[in-house]
Amino acid sequence: MSPQLTLQTPIQLPPSEIPSYLEQLWSKDQPSNSGANTFSLLIWQPSWLEQKLIRTGRLKSPIEGNQRNELIEAARKVVLEKDLPHSTPPLESIVCNSLIPQNENKSITDLRGQHVHRAISALQPRRLITLAPTLNGKNKLETLVAAYCPLLEESGSDSACGDVVVFRGGMDSIKEGLDIVENLIPEELPSWIWWNGYLDEAKPMLNKLASSGRRLILDSALGDPYYCLELLKSKTCKDQAINDLNWLRLRSWRESLAMVFDPPKRREILQNIVNIDIDFEGENPVQGLLLAGWIADRLNWKIVESIPSDEEIIEAKFKRDDDYIVHLKLISLPVGRPSIHPGQIVGIRLICKSNERSNNDVCVILGAESTECMRLEAGGMASMELIEEVVPNQFTSVEMDVARLLKSCRGSTSPLLSKAAPLAYELFKLVKK
Amino acid sequence: MSWSYKNHLRTSSMSKAITNPLRIGLRQERVISPQCLVIFGASGDLTHRKLVPALFELFKQRRLPSEFAILGCARRPWSDEDFRQKMQNSLKEVIQEDPTTWEHFVQCLFYEPVDLQKQEDLVSLSKRLEEIDKIRATHNNRTFYLSVSPKFYAGGCKALSNAGLLKDPKRSRVVIEKPFGRDFRSAQNLNQIVQNCAKESQIFRIDHYLGKETVQNILVLRFANTIFEPIWNRNFISSVQITAAETVGVEDRAGYYESSGALRDMVQNHLTQMLAITAMEPPGHFDPEAIRNEKAKVLKSSRLANEIEPWKCCIRGQYAGGGSQSHPLIGYREEPGVSPNSSTETYVAMKVFIENWRWQGVPFYIRTGKRLAKRLSEVVLTFREAPVHLFDTAGGTPTSNQLILRIQPNEGAIFKFEVKSPGSGMKSRPVEMNFSYDQSFGEPSDEGYVRLLADAMLGDPTLFTRSDEVEAAWKLYTPLLQIIENNPRDLPIYPYESRTWGPEAADALLAKDHLLWRRP
Structure with a gap:
């Protein structure tokens, strides 16, 4: 164009x-x-x-x-x-x-x-x-x-x-x-x-x-x-x-993750998440934090603490509705040819463990189309059911994204963003402290 | 955050078991611009059974703007309050699930007694609309929905036009229910009248089958995948069956049905639209006119398998009694309001050809009926047999591959193909690969009216039939309608037992081609 x-x-x-x-x-x-x-x-x-x-x-x-x-x-x-x-x-x-x-x-x-x-x-x-x-x-x-x-x-x-x-x-x-x-x-x-x-x-x-x-x-x-x-x-x-x-560029991640849990038989898995790992490019964690904030809001988790473990990793704990603790890790990854937008997500992994039925343990991995996500695939998941999906890259220019927004005529903030943004900020504030 | 969304979130988190919490809020639906929807025939069945529930659903989904109003119009001297109360009574069960949202929604409902034939009523309607524009900020944008008897379509459009209510093509639209005409000539006349009152871009002829997710999915399945289109033609497909079967009888629609019959009630519109979508060429781009051009083209290429002797390619039937001793079912002619000598068909099956490069020689078998064995709508594409049968088959005869697009119920698709039957031999047997909307998405799709009402208010005509499509559809069945009108004995009515798959003659229609109707 x-x-x-x-x-x-x-x-x-x-x-x-x-x-x-x-x-x-x-x-x-x-x-x-x-x-x-x-x-x-x-x-x-x-x-x-x-x-x-x-x-x-x-x-x-x-x-x-x-x-x-x-x-x-x-x-x-x-x-x-x-x-x-x-x-x-x-x-x-x-x-x-x-x-x-x-x-x-x-x-x-x-x-x-x-x-x-x-x-x-x-x-x-x-x-x-x-x-x-x-x-x-x-x-x-x-x-x-x-x-x-x-x-x-x-x-x-x-x-x-x-x-x-x-x-x-x-x-x-x-x-x-x-x-x-x-x-x-x-x-x-x-x-x-x-x-x-x-x-x-x-x-x-x-x-x-x-x-x-x-x-x-x-x-x-x-x-x-x-x-x-x-x-x-x-x-x-x-x-x-x-x-x-x-946030708009997160849509393919949000859509892909939601798609994994569309089949009703997978819905229960969402209640048993114990670990989330999010990998992002470079050093800007904002998109990763927004994704974590969105998931936490939608699953009704409360922030317990956020810990800076080292420069490349942000760790946090959430409490689920049933008081179980969910561990979040946001990990900065160096990449050879980064996306034009800072801090794009590379992959996400959810580990879901059911206390009642250990054979129902599931590992969900979503990887970006353009980037390997082998780090997420490593380590001790062999006993789990594995659900893997590839998230399509979005090649639209910033002008196309803006045009899409203007066309939507939406006169209000996305309710999902208005919930996710404060949580993302809270997570980062705790780390900064 | 608006109150309705909060409420939506609350409801959704409460019903975790059925809702995917990550899915909520992700659908980026188009937003309808401020406007007033005027429903003529607001005291009728369709309004409280389909239209207002669909609008309430749109409201719950936050797809209606805050500057929105629904003005119900009918001859009854109701007040706004009466109308609100009637709708509340009809939607009791739906409201119970979400009473707070209803409290807000009901504020959008207004009522004006209008007889479309009375000039003075149109004057007061115009005044009322101006008032509503002021109090609801609807910016003079109006969608008029003619949910009235078909005999008032022409008069209704004229009345609206004379009152100046269709003057601005960008701000006013008319939605017209089926049936659009009784035959080719009357549809042509009606089109002329309506087009004299408004531009074609303002006219939305509704066919609620096109609002079904699964019908729209035929387009996606065909044109978003590369594996189907290369084999979607006469070289690979041997026949196509399109079925819309109902288990219910005529119920309380005898008055209308007696003058219509299955051909006018189902075939000319719903089944023909399914035929068009199944057989059309790929449009250049996903644009309303591009799609409607292709649909119109394929309908213009369609003809009955035998136009000179149509009785050789068409079977009419009428349900007789049936059922069990404990639940006996009466026949059509015993139904209240039906003539004991009625010759109205409740079943029709026919064979159609499409004369174009893609479909030459491929028979399309269409059937619909009331009181059949199962309620279902589907499109079945049967592929040509393998040229050489290398393997014995477990069932005795090899089965052709079939792609079955299930429109309703159990929405989805099945692909039937042969695999090796386990064991030491090399016998083949058919198996099915199944896609189910339920299992994949787990959420019920919107009623057809939800989608179509939203599209009409958005001014998107993609899923509405254009004048040439309607005329082409009527033209296709003209030889049959002429016989029914002039020499009904040439197209006899075969009785069939209630809750069976129709008359034997319909089976014979396919048997001549060494085929069978699919018995799902």
């Missing part, structure tokens, strides 16, 4: 003139010219890695803001070149921080906000507002605006037009422009905020943008894990719609 550019070259206007320009563009007196009646999407689009890769000559310009393959491959090369651990995911902040561009003022074509991914444009957004901070924090604010009519692939579908607005400049100038941004978000339409950056950057701006009526899209795999979980927990506890892309 190649991105779509706006048909009209964006016009550069002083920030103060943008509201009146847009008002003229969409005359309310002419119903045929009132623009799409869909949603608005405000994107925090720093693209730090892309900017640095281009400015250091590792990636061709222009800056697009999309997660394209060339960008990922260039970032993987940086991992090798800078002698970073091979398990380092290409989007990890350490990769970005290892690059030091020489000339931040050199002019580079920047199409952020104008290069709209086809999956998103197909949803006919009413307004796309992009905040595009530049590496040079002292750059002045530039504001661009253009009408935007998506070209729909399906013939016969009616296309409704919208507009794109781009705020580009140094961090300070973008902060100054925030008040105008607020005025540009149509009140009558659902509004989404997509924080397409690290969660622990520009914290005040994130808090300001994510006011309660707006639906926030974020990625808890990006940023300091403890901060990400804390933020996720605090936001899910409030009355705000949170959509976490890291």
Whole structure:
């Protein structure tokens, strides 16, 4: 799916003139010219890695803001070149921080906000507002605006037009422009905020943008894990719609695990779990913790304790309904070619032991399609019934995931996430202590 | 978290034995946009037996938006409260399981006395809808469900159109129940009238068989797997049987059934839809029009095995008495409301060919009937025999491979094939590989109406029949309908004993082709 550019070259206007320009563009007196009646999407689009890769000559310009393959491959090369651990995911902040561009003022074509991914444009957004901070924090604010009519692939579908607005400049100038941004978000339409950056950057701006009526899209795999979980927990506890892309990427694991226990004869096994091992890539445990939190919530387990045994392992104990203790181990695994998203799960193993019938002991192993899970298969399971499944990889780009969220029109946080996130945070907090 | 979800979680954790706790909340169903569902015929059977229970189920599954209303309309001078009370009485058992959710759901129910033939009633209906838009924030989005006698379909659509209620194709839809017409001509006329009132994209002709998970599964089985499609044709399949058998008699539907019969009541719609889904070509993509194009194409290629002498490929039957001494069953002609000389068929079996590249020469045998030995619906694909019989068979004759798609009950699929019978010889015998929805998923699938109502409100027409499909289906049976109408003696009614597999003549229809009906 190649991105779509706006048909009209964006016009550069002083920030103060943008509201009146847009008002003229969409005359309310002419119903045929009132623009799409869909949603608005405000994107925090720093693209730090892309900017640095281009400015250091590792990636061709222009800056697009999309997660394209060339960008990922260039970032993987940086991992090798800078002698970073091979398990380092290409989007990890350490990769970005290892690059030091020489000339931040050199002019580079920047199409952020104008290069709209086809999956998103197909949803006919009413307004796309992009905040595009530049590496040079002292750059002045530039504001661009253009009408935007998506070209729909399906013939016969009616296309409704919208507009794109781009705020580009140094961090300070973008902060100054925030008040105008607020005025540009149509009140009558659902509004989404997509924080397409690290969660622990520009914290005040994130808090300001994510006011309660707006639906926030974020990625808890990006940023300091403890901060990400804390933020996720605090936001899910409030009355705000949170959509976490890291949680969304867990769906094939949740679905595969649920599928194992769909046959009614296997349901009893769930009541006899005594051990859970979750292996994840690299050093970011957030996705593993969210999976553990989801399982614990669904099976009604209570956290007893969480123990940091060493740097690579998080151990915890839960109490089942029948007071038996379940042992959880979250283990960080080094992998040769990590997924683009930090901390993706590699495998999960459940050991279920029935006190009454030892021949009913079961070992359930789910392994990622792309990664070996031999560690989980080792050791003393020979006497158990073995259920093994392979969890399909998800190759969708972040833009496709966002489009899927926007399409779902869900105006509330997933109840499963709102239960799992606080438990994941609790587990990690105990370890941190 | 909303109250209904909390409640759902509570219920689910209480019933661990039957629910997979890891499954809860994983189904990412599409969310219906704010709207008002207007049911005409709200005092009728279908509303309290199927529609309101299905809507309550959708509500429990959190699939209805909070900006939602159901406006019941009928001639009876009920109030909102009366309607709510009637629905509550009808759904007593379901409500008992979840009274709190019902308390919230019932707030969505409204009632307006409407006679679709009276102009002034339509004016007050419009006003009421505007009021509901304000109090329930339903944004002028409306789905009109015509659960009325078929003779009011045309008038109902005209009345709605004249009142301006179908003006906006993006905000209003009409759902029309079966039967859609009585024959090809009347269906064509009805289509013309309805299409003059609304765009085809607004019209949803419902066939509740298409709402069945197992019917939809035929599409998935065929087009999501690579092993079936290469052999899904005349080169490998020798015949196809499509059966919908009921054990019940006409019950309290004699008035309708006398003028309809099994051909109009079951074959033209449900069985023909199963035929279309079983035989259609793969659509280019999973898109409503692409699928409906393929269904319409295959129906247009279908014809009776003998159109000139249809009695040679079609058998009609009527159930006679039967049962046991302790539980005797009366025959159709003794049923209340049925003429003692009735010539309405309660059973029909026929042979159809599909004249296209894929199916040329493969007979499709279709049968349906009331008071048969078992309640079941299934599609059976029988594969060609092995070209050479290398092995003796334990049963005497080799059995052809069969793929049996069980629509209901015991939903699932069976594949029958030959294996070596244990022992020192090399004899073969048939065995079955079984997929069962129950054993694999362990949760009952939604009633067809749950799926179809949701789809209609979502504006997704995939599982609804398009005008050309309906017309093609009627056209297929026109030679039979003409004989029944003009020379009924040419297509005699064979009596059959209640709770048997129909008249012997139906067995003879297959015997001519050296085949047998499957006796499940």
